[in-house]
Amino acid sequence: xxxxxxxxxxxxxxxxxxxxxxxxxxxxxxxxxxxxxxxxxxxxxxxxxxxxxxxxxxxxxxxxxxxxxxxxxxxxxxxxxxxxxxxxxxxxxxxxxxxxxxxxxxxxxxxxxxxxxxxxxxxxxxxxxxxxxxxxxxxxxxxxxxxxxxxxxxxxxxxxxxxxxxxxxxxxxxxxxxxxxxxxxxxxxxxxxxxxxxxxxxxxxxxxxxxxxxxxxxxxxxxxxxxxxxx
Ligand SMILES: C[S@@+](CC[C@H](N)C(=O)[O-])C[C@H]1O[C@@H](n2cnc3c(N)ncnc32)[C@H](O)[C@@H]1O
Numbered sequence: 742x743x744x745x746x747x748x749x750x751x752x753x754x755x756x757x758x759x760x761x762x763x764x765x766x767x768x769x770x771x772x773x774x775x776x777x778x779x780x781x782x783x784x785x786x787x788x789x790x791x792x793x794x795x796x797x798x799x800x801x802x803x804x805x806x807x808x809x810x811x812x813x814x815x816x817x818x819x820x821x822x823x824x825x826x827x828x829x830x831x832x833x834x835x836x837x838x839x840x841x842x843x844x845x846x847x848x849x850x851x852x853x854x855x856x857x858x859x860x861x862x863x864x865x866x867x868x869x870x871x872x873x874x875x876x877x878x879x880x881x882x883x884x885x886x887x888x889x890x891x892x893x894x895x896x897x898x899x900x901x902x903x904x905x906x907x908x909x910x911x912x913x914x915x916x917x918x919x920x921x922x923x924x925x926x927x928x929x930x931x932x933x934x935x936x937x938x939x940x941x942x943x944x945x946x947x948x949x950x951x952x953x954x955x956x957x958x959x960x961x962x963x964x965x966x967x968x969x970x971x972x
Contacts, residue, residue, distance in 0.1 A: 744776040744803055749890045750863060751777075754836055757861045757884060757899045761785050762832040765824045765858075767846060768792070772800030772815065774834060779809050787813045788830065790823025821850025832859045840867025844874040851878075856902040859883075863897045871898065872913045881906045885918040887926040894930040911966055920970070928971065935967045 742748045747755060751774050758764055758778060764787040766775045775787035789804070791797040797817045804813045816823040824830050835843045843864050847854075860880065864871050875882060875898070884899040896916065908917050919927045942960055945952045 742773060744771075744773045744780065744807060747773060747777050749888060750895045751836065753886055753888055753897055754834055754861055754863050755783070757859075757897065758784060758832050758834065759859060762859075763787070763829050764832045764834060765790060765821075765828065765830045766834045766836075767820060767823060768835055768838050769800050769815075770796040770837070772803040772813070774836065775813050776803050776807050776809060779812050780807060784832075785812075786828075788823055788828055789813060789815045790818050790820070791815070792817070792819050819849075820846035821853040824850070824853045830855075830858055832861065834861045834863075836863035837865060840864035840869070840871035842867075844871045847874055847878075854902075858901075860900045861897065862900070863895060865893075865895070868896050868898065868916065869914050872908065872916065875900050876906055876908050876913065879903060879905055882908075882917055885916045885922075887916075887919060887924060887930050889926055889929065894926070894933065911970075914963075914966060915970060923970075931967050931971055935964065935971065938964050938967070 755774060755778055760783060762784045764775055764778065764784050766787060767790040769775065769789035769791050772789045775789050778784045779787060789800045791800055794817065797815065800815045804810055804815055835846065843862055862871065872882065879902055880900040881903045882898060882900050886897040888895050898916070912920055938960060942964060945957055
């Protein structure tokens with residue numbers, strides 16, 4: 742993967758960035774996503790935010806090598822602290838981080854959000870707490886995808902702020918739109934998960950030390966939900 746050839750995962754994220762957007766890519770690492778979009782003329786400007794020095798330098802290098810310093814600003818900053826009002830950001834991507842981390846970045850940086858940005862999120866796990874945050878903060882999920890690449894299942898969640906929205910516990914767990922669409926990638930992901938969770942439940946049953954009842958009940962409920970959805 743590089744700024745010319747994105748991974749399928751980042752390519753699918755790129756597809757949800759509105760044409761001509763002013764993009765903030767938070768946790769940008771190498772900066773491939775904003776640079777690829779800028780090279781294609783798909784966005785107007787971007788901020789690449791990074792908290793760690795080595796990836797920050799890597800993003801700076803990618804921007805410089807592509808001579809895009811006028812269009813892409815690379816900032817060493819924690820989460821949404823990379824975004825400034827003058828940037829006029831209207832799309833935010835956060836990819837390749839845990840869902841809880843993305844949720845914490847959104848929560849900590851609420852004051853930096855105008856509420857008019859499209860959020861394009863690609864969590865590595867932790868989708869449920871991330872969807873919970875979106876619901877609690879009036880973000881409606883507009884689009885969801887599951888995709889498999891290099892033996893990993895990835896989810897993409899696209900959301901925009903509107904009025905209050907209400908999702909059931911199952912919708913927060915599986916994704917409200919994925920639950921309706923039940924794409925082949927969705928079914929395959931949950932088949933894998935079901936096998937894994939059933940194995941864990943069996944291990945719990947044979948564990949030498951008692952597993953807390955609450956944990957067993959939680960996992961049992963998940964296995965039931967997944968079994969029902971795949972039925
Ligand atoms: C696994 S990389 C993903 C890079 C790229 N977004 C992608 O999907 O290929 C996650 C990056 O997020 C950065 N990161 C984690 N927490 C962050 C935060 N609070 N603010 C900014 N960057 C963060 C890490 O330093 C790391 O470079």
